[in-house]
Amino acid sequence: MASKYLLESSSIYLEGTDIPRNKPGITSTEELHELERELLEEAYQVFYHELTDDTLFDEAYFKALHRRTFEGLYEWAGDYRQFNMSKGSSRFCQGAYVAASSHKIFAELAKVNYLKKFNGSKIEFARQLAHFKCELIALHPFCELNGRITRLFFDMIALSNDYFYIDYSGIKPETYINASIDCVQLADSSAMALIIANGLTANLS
Numbered sequence: 001m002a003s004k005y006l007l008e009s010s011s012i013y014l015e016g017t018d019i020p021r022n023k024p025g026i027t028s029t030e031e032l033h034e035l036e037r038e039l040l041e042e043a044y045q046v047f048y049h050e051l052t053d054d055t056l057f058d059e060a061y062f063k064a065l066h067r068r069t070f071e072g073l074y075e076w077a078g079d080y081r082q083f084n085m086s087k088g089s090s091r092f093c094q095g096a097y098v099a100a101s102s103h104k105i106f107a108e109l110a111k112v113n114y115l116k117k118f119n120g121s122k123i124e125f126a127r128q129l130a131h132f133k134c135e136l137i138a139l140h141p142f143c144e145l146n147g148r149i150t151r152l153f154f155d156m157i158a159l160s161n162d163y164f165y166i167d168y169s170g171i172k173p174e175t176y177i178n179a180s181i182d183c184v185q186l187a188d189s190s191a192m193a194l195i196i197a198n199g200l201t202a203n204l205s
């Protein structure tokens with residue numbers, strides 16, 4: 001039996017707010033955002049140091065990123081939602097199908113060896129990253145923090161291929177959202193591929 005948090009979106013948030021219920025009982029948005037920012041920064045350090053040639057970017061790894069980053073804060077860290085979710089005019093994968101769809105995405109990623117030691121140009125690598133990133137954006141498997149954990153996931157894949165973390169600072173937030181809308185509503189990853197190609201720099205050292 002899944003926790004009540006995974007079954008209904010309404011149980012995630014403090015009544016009448018968009019502040020997720022959290023273990024320390026924080027009720028200030030600013031305080032919560034600051035703590036989330038610190039936890040994510042720590043996670044980058046932790047997962048950077050844990051990265052080896054043997055790291056598999058599989059579903060267990062993806063879920064562990066979310067769980068281990070936010071388990072001190074949220075009950076549902078690392079667990080998939082079961083309720084339906086949308087943002088703007090985009091409807092993400094139906095709650096009932098999140099687990100099955102995720103298995104399919106990661107089975108496809110396994111077929112290309114989790115994009116480890118990718119053999120191809122930067123633009124080809126960006127296209128592959130964008131394809132899988134779009135699948136995970138459309139999946140939107142967690143109750144919250146999908147954007148940050150998905151970026152962390154692909155940053156670790158980029159790093160393992162001797163690129164720096166993908167730099168999104170050069171693009172406007174609405175450009176990123178529009179590319180996400182293409183992913184969810186059109187299954188078109190071309191705009192995301194351009195964003196990623198722009199943000200990828202080889203680490204030649």
Ligand SMILES: Nc1ncnc2c1ncn2[C@@H]1O[C@H](COP(=O)(O)OP(=O)(O)O)[C@@H](O)[C@H]1O
Pocket residue numbers: 087088089090137142143144145146147148149177180181184
């Ligand atoms: N209107 C939209 N249509 C499709 N995808 C969207 C839309 N708005 C946001 N997204 C996607 O959802 C992500 C945000 O998900 P969320 O769970 O709130 O994570 P975070 O809190 O880390 O940003 C964005 O990074 C984007 O990829």
Ligand SMILES: [Mg+2]
Pocket residue numbers: 144145146
């Ligand atoms: Mg959010």
